[in-house]
Amino acid sequence: MSADVAEAGEIPSVRAIRWKRRKVATTRFIRAFSQHGPGLLGVGILLFFVVVALLAPVLFPRELLDPNAALSNPVYAPPSSEFDFWLGTEDLGRSVLAELAWGTRPSLVVGILASIMAMIIGTLVGIASGHFRGLFGGSLERLTDWFLVLPFIPTVIVLQAVLGETSIWITVVVLGITSWPGTARLVRAQTLSVEARPYIERAKVLGNGDWAQMVRHVLPNVMPLVIANTTLTVAIVILSMTTLAFLGLLDPNIISWGGMLDAADATGAAAQGAWWFLIPPGLCVIGVVLAFTLIGRTLEVVLNPRLGSN
Amino acid sequence: MSSAAESVEEAAETVVEVDDLTVTFEGREGGTARAVDGVNLAMRKGEIIAMVGESGCGKTTLARTILGLEKPAAGRVLSHGEPLQYGGRALKAYRKNIQLVLQDPTGSLNPRHSVYEAVAEGPRTHGMDDETGRVSRALSMAGLRPPERFYLRYPHELSGGQRQRVVIAGALALDPDVIIADEPVSSLDASVRGEILALMLKLREDLGLTLLVVTHDLGLAWNIADRIVVMYLGRVVEQGPTEEVLNNPQHPYTRALLSVVPEMHGTEQIVLTGETPDPTKIPNGCRFHPRCQEVRNGVAEKAGVLEACTSISPAILSAQIPVGAAELGHDAACHLVTPPPTA
Amino acid sequence: MAVLDMRDVSLTYHPAEGPVPAVRGVNLSVNAGEVVGVAGESGCGKSTLISTVLRLYPKSATVDGEVLIDGENVFDMKWNRMRAVRWGEAAVVFQGALHSLNPIQRIGKQLVEPILVHDKGATEASAMKKVQGLLEQVGLPARHANAYPHQLSGGQKQRIMIALALTCDPKVLLCDEPTTALDVMVQAQILDLLKSIAVERSMGMLIISHDLSVLSTNCDRIAIMYAGQVVEQGPALDLFQHPAHPYTRALMGAFPTIGDGESRYAPSGLPGDPPFPGDLPSGCSFHPRCPIATDECTTAHVVLEPVAPGRDAACIHVNQGVGAP
Numbered sequence: 001m002s003a004d005v006a007e008a009g010e011i012p013s014v015r016a017i018r019w020k021r022r023k024v025a026t027t028r029f030i031r032a033f034s035q036h037g038p039g040l041l042g043v044g045i046l047l048f049f050v051v052v053a054l055l056a057p058v059l060f061p062r063e064l065l066d067p068n069a070a071l072s073n074p075v076y077a078p079p080s081s082e083f084d085f086w087l088g089t090e091d092l093g094r095s096v097l098a099e100l101a102w103g104t105r106p107s108l109v110v111g112i113l114a115s116i117m118a119m120i121i122g123t124l125v126g127i128a129s130g131h132f133r134g135l136f137g138g139s140l141e142r143l144t145d146w147f148l149v150l151p152f153i154p155t156v157i158v159l160q161a162v163l164g165e166t167s168i169w170i171t172v173v174v175l176g177i178t179s180w181p182g183t184a185r186l187v188r189a190q191t192l193s194v195e196a197r198p199y200i201e202r203a204k205v206l207g208n209g210d211w212a213q214m215v216r217h218v219l220p221n222v223m224p225l226v227i228a229n230t231t232l233t234v235a236i237v238i239l240s241m242t243t244l245a246f247l248g249l250l251d252p253n254i255i256s257w258g259g260m261l262d263a264a265d266a267t268g269a270a271a272q273g274a275w276w277f278l279i280p281p282g283l284c285v286i287g288v289v290l291a292f293t294l295i296g297r298t299l300e301v302v303l304n305p306r307l308g309s310n
Numbered sequence: 311m312s313s314a315a316e317s318v319e320e321a322a323e324t325v326v327e328v329d330d331l332t333v334t335f336e337g338r339e340g341g342t343a344r345a346v347d348g349v350n351l352a353m354r355k356g357e358i359i360a361m362v363g364e365s366g367c368g369k370t371t372l373a374r375t376i377l378g379l380e381k382p383a384a385g386r387v388l389s390h391g392e393p394l395q396y397g398g399r400a401l402k403a404y405r406k407n408i409q410l411v412l413q414d415p416t417g418s419l420n421p422r423h424s425v426y427e428a429v430a431e432g433p434r435t436h437g438m439d440d441e442t443g444r445v446s447r448a449l450s451m452a453g454l455r456p457p458e459r460f461y462l463r464y465p466h467e468l469s470g471g472q473r474q475r476v477v478i479a480g481a482l483a484l485d486p487d488v489i490i491a492d493e494p495v496s497s498l499d500a501s502v503r504g505e506i507l508a509l510m511l512k513l514r515e516d517l518g519l520t521l522l523v524v525t526h527d528l529g530l531a532w533n534i535a536d537r538i539v540v541m542y543l544g545r546v547v548e549q550g551p552t553e554e555v556l557n558n559p560q561h562p563y564t565r566a567l568l569s570v571v572p573e574m575h576g577t578e579q580i581v582l583t584g585e586t587p588d589p590t591k592i593p594n595g596c597r598f599h600p601r602c603q604e605v606r607n608g609v610a611e612k613a614g615v616l617e618a619c620t621s622i623s624p625a626i627l628s629a630q631i632p633v634g635a636a637e638l639g640h641d642a643a644c645h646l647v648t649p650p651p652t653a
Numbered sequence: 654m655a656v657l658d659m660r661d662v663s664l665t666y667h668p669a670e671g672p673v674p675a676v677r678g679v680n681l682s683v684n685a686g687e688v689v690g691v692a693g694e695s696g697c698g699k700s701t702l703i704s705t706v707l708r709l710y711p712k713s714a715t716v717d718g719e720v721l722i723d724g725e726n727v728f729d730m731k732w733n734r735m736r737a738v739r740w741g742e743a744a745v746v747f748q749g750a751l752h753s754l755n756p757i758q759r760i761g762k763q764l765v766e767p768i769l770v771h772d773k774g775a776t777e778a779s780a781m782k783k784v785q786g787l788l789e790q791v792g793l794p795a796r797h798a799n800a801y802p803h804q805l806s807g808g809q810k811q812r813i814m815i816a817l818a819l820t821c822d823p824k825v826l827l828c829d830e831p832t833t834a835l836d837v838m839v840q841a842q843i844l845d846l847l848k849s850i851a852v853e854r855s856m857g858m859l860i861i862s863h864d865l866s867v868l869s870t871n872c873d874r875i876a877i878m879y880a881g882q883v884v885e886q887g888p889a890l891d892l893f894q895h896p897a898h899p900y901t902r903a904l905m906g907a908f909p910t911i912g913d914g915e916s917r918y919a920p921s922g923l924p925g926d927p928p929f930p931g932d933l934p935s936g937c938s939f940h941p942r943c944p945i946a947t948d949e950c951t952t953a954h955v956v957l958e959p960v961a962p963g964r965d966a967a968c969i970h971v972n973q974g975v976g977a978p
Binding site for chain 2 (some may be wrong): 017020041197198199201202203204205206207209214216217220221252
Binding site for chain 3 (some may be wrong): 364365469470471472499500501502503504505506507508511526528529532533534552555556557566567568570571572579581582585586
C-alpha cells in the first residue's frame with residue numbers, strides 16, 4: 001500500500017504529492033531492477049565503459065594518438081609490460097590500449113544521441129499514427145513501413161554522400177533517421193491498445209482534445225516500452241556505427257573501434273599475427289552491445305505495462 | 311407521489327433534449343446498422359431516468375450521442391434549448407455540463423494516475439481555479455472521506471466500489487448538470503451496489519443533479535429511477551413513471567422482460583425465442599413482431615391488428631414533457647395499445 | 654447417493670506474500686438430477702471450490718478434506734485415473750467460456766476432440782454423429798457443426814460450451830458463471846436448458862454465480878458462500894423467501910422485488926467490501942459489515958448449524974433464535 005500523506009488533518013500541496021509519488025516509484029523500480037542478475041551485470045559493464053570514456057584523456061594523453069609522435073615506435077609491437085603498451089602497438093605504432101579507450105567515446109556518444117533522436121521521432125510518429133485514423137494516420141503508417149524496408153547500408157552511404165563531409169554529427173543524424181521505424185511500430189501498437197481502454201473515452205468526455213489525450217494518457221503508458229526499446233536501439237546503433245567505420249564511411253580523424261578493425265583489415269594484421277589489434281576492438285563492441293542489450297531486456301520485464309507497475 | 315417526484319415537477323426546466331435522433335453505423339458485414347432509429351427524449355432538472363433494454367437496443371449509442379461522442383445521422387441533441395455544436399471549443403464547453411460514469415471502474419481509470427490526478431483531470435482540462443479544493447470537495451461528495459487519505463492511492467489499490475466512487479468524483483469535479491451512468495453497478499459486488507445507488511440518490515437530493523442511467527437491470531430502475539424508458543432495436547417502445555411501467559406494463563416486450571426477472575415469483579415466464587435481431591436488418595412493420603408473444607399466441611390476430619403489426623411501424627413516441635401540473639403519461643408503441651388508424 | 658460429495662474441503666494458496674485460505678471447511682453434496690446453486694461475491698472462494706473437483710489448482714496450493722465423485726475421492730486418484738475422470742465423469746463450463754473456443758477451428762472439430770480422446774473405440778464418423786445429437790440437445794441446429802466460433806452469437810457459443818462439457822457423458826457438471834455477459838432473455842434460456850439437461854441425464858449439477866437471482870428459479874438447493882465458507886444453505890425457494898443469515902438478507906436486498914413499495918428509492922447494501930481471503934477478520938468473517946453484529950461475533954468460532962429441517966446457517970444470532978426467519 002502506498003503511504004498516506006496526511007497526518008493530523010493537514011492537506012498536502014500538489015507538489016508534495018508529486019514529489020512523494022516520484023520517490024516511491026523510483027525506489028520500487030530500483031528494487032525490482034536489482035532482482036535481475038543479468039540486468040545488473042549490464043549496468044556494471046556499461047558503467048565501466050562510461051568511466052573509461054570519461055577518463056580517457058587522463059589515462060591516455062592525446063599525444064599517444066598523434067601519428068607523428070608515434071613514428072619512432074615499432075609497428076605491430078606485441079603487448080609489453082609498460083602500461084601504455086599493454087596491448088602493444090598498431091599499424092602506425094600508436095598504443096592500441098589508448099585507441100581502445102578513446103574509442104569508447106564516439107561509440108557511446110553516437111549510440112546514445114542517435115538513439116534519443118530515433119526515440120523522439122519514433123514516439124511522435126507512432127503515437128500520431130495510432131491516434132489519428134483516416135488519411136493522416138494512414139500516411140504516417142505508410143511512411144513508417146517505407147522507412148522500415150529501406151536497405152540500411154546503401155541508404156546510409158547515400159545520405160552521408162549527400163550531406164557532404166563525413167563529420168560525426170552527420171553520422172548521428174543519419175543513424176537517427178534510419179533507426180526510428182522499429183520504435184514507431186511498437187509505439188503505434190501500444191497506442192492502439194491504450195486507446196481501446198475505457199479511460200480514453202472518459203478523458204474525451206472530460207473535455208480533453210487530441211493533444212491532451214495523447215500527452216496525458218497515451219504517452220505515460222507508452223513511455224516504459226519506449227525506454228526499454230530505446231536501450232535496445234542503442235545496441236543496434238553502435239553495431240551500425242561500427243559497420244560504417246569498418247567500411248571507411250566515418251570521419252577518419254576520429255578513433256573508433258570500427259576504424260581500428262578497418263585499419264587492421266587493410267594493413268594485414270591477421271597475416272602478421274597481430275591479434276592484439278584485431279580482437280580487442282571487436283570484444284569492446286560486443287561488450288558495450290551486450291551491456292545495452294542486457295539492460296534493455298531487463299527494463300522490458302520490469303516496466304511491463306501489463307503488470308500495472310510504474 | 312413520492313417527494314422526489316414532487317420536487318421534479320416543481321423544477322420543470324428541461325436540461326437536455328433529444329429530438330428525432332437517428333444514429334447509424336457501418337454494419338460488420340456491410341449494410342447500415344440503425345443503432346438509434348428515431349428517438350425523442352427530454353431530461354428535466356433533478357430527474358433520474360432509467361433507460362433499459364437488452365444489448366443491441368441502442369441505449370448505449372443514444373447515451374454516447376447525448377455526450378457528443380457520436381454524431382447523429384439525423385435529428386439533434388439540445389442542451390438548455392441550444393443545439394449541440396460539434397466544433398472543438400463548443401463541444402468542450404458542453405462537456406463541462408454533462409459527464410459520464412462508465413460500467414467498468416477499473417478500466418475507466420488510467421492505472422498510472424493517482425486518485426488525485428484522476429479527479430483533477432477535469433478541472434485541469436478546463437482550466438478551472440481552486441483545483442485542490444474542487445478535488446477535495448468532489449471526493450467528499452462521492453463518499454471518500456477524508457479525501458486526503460485517497461490522494462496518493464492508485465486504482466489497483468482500491469476496491470471496486472471505491473474505484474467507482476473515484477470515477478463519480480471525477481465527474482462531480484466539473485459541477486455538471488447531468489451525469490450519464492452506463493451500467494454503473496453491474497461490475498460491482500452485489501453487496502456494494504446499494505451504497506453506490508444510494509450515493510446517486512443523494513447527489514440528486516443535494517445537488518439537483520439529473521441522472522440518466524443506462525441499464526439492463528429492471529431492479530435497479532425500480533430502486534432509483536423516477537421514469538423509465540424501454541428501448542428495443544433503436545426505438546423507444548414504452549416510457550412512463552417507473553411504478554406505472556413496471557407494475558402495469560403495456561408493451562409485450564416490457565411484459566416479457568419483466569417476466570424473466572427472477573424476483574417475480576409466481577408470474578409465468580415469457581421467454582422470447584431467438585436473440586435480438588441485427589440492427590442492419592430491422593423487420594418490416596413493428597420491429598418487435600417476429601418475436602412478439604402476442605403475435606405467436608394469436609392475441610394480435612383476434613384484436614384485428616395482425617396485419618398492422620407486420621406492415622405498419624407504430625408511431626415514434628414523443629418526448630414526455632408535462633405541461634404545468636399535468637402528470638407524466640405512460641406511452642407504449644404497440645398497435646394493441648394504440649390501434650392504428652383504419653384506412 | 655450423492656454423485657458429488659464435498660466433505661470439509663479446504664484449499665490454501667501459497668503466493669510469495671503469505672498463505673491465502675481461499676476455501677475453508679466446505680461441506681456440499683449434489684445428488685443425481687439435482688441442481689445446486691452456489692452464490693457469493695468476489696473472494697468468497699466459489700471458483701476455487703470448483704477447481705478442487707477436477708484438481709485444477711496450482712501445484713503450490715494445499716488441499717484438505719475429501720471430494721468424492723460417485724464415491725471416489727479425487728485427492729487420492731492417480732494421474733491416469735484423474736485424466737479419465739476429467740470430462741469423463743465430471744466436466745466444467747468455465748467462466749468467460751465465450752472466449753474459450755479456438756477461433757480457427759470449426760465447431761464440429763472442437764466437439765469431436767474430447768470424444769476421440771476419451772473413447773478409444775470411437776471413430777470420426779461415430780463421434781460426429783454424437784456431436785450432432787448433442788447440438789440438438791442444446792437447442793442448436795446440427796448444421797452449426799460446420800460454423801466457426803465468430804459466426805455465432807454469445808448465447809449460441811454458450812450452448813456450444815455446454816455441449817462440449819457433455820461430450821463424454823459426465824455424471825457431474827460444474828458451471829462457473831454460465832450466464833454472465835449474456836442478456837436477461839438469453840440467460841433465462843440457458844438456465845432452463847441446464848435444468849432440463851440435469852433432469853434428463855440424471856446428472857448432478859453445480860452452478861455458481863454472483864447473481865443470486867440467476868440461481869433462484871432453476872436451482873433445487875442453494876448454498877451461500879462468504880470468505881471461503883458456506884454461511885447458509887437450503888432449498889432454493891425456502892432460502893429465498895426466508896433468508897436466515899444476515900449476509901443472505903443483504904444479498905437479497907441488492908436485488909429488490911419489483912412492485913414492492915419498500916424498495917422504492919431505498920437501495921439496500923452493505924458498507925465496506927467483501928474481505929480479501931489473505932486478510933480475514935477475527936471470529937465471524939462477516940462481523941465488520943454485519944448489521945446485527947455484537948462483541949461476541951469478533952471472537953466466536955462460527956459453524957454451520959441447522960436452523961430448520963434441511964436448512965443450515967452459520968450465525969450465532971440466528972441459532973440462538975435472535976434474528977431468526
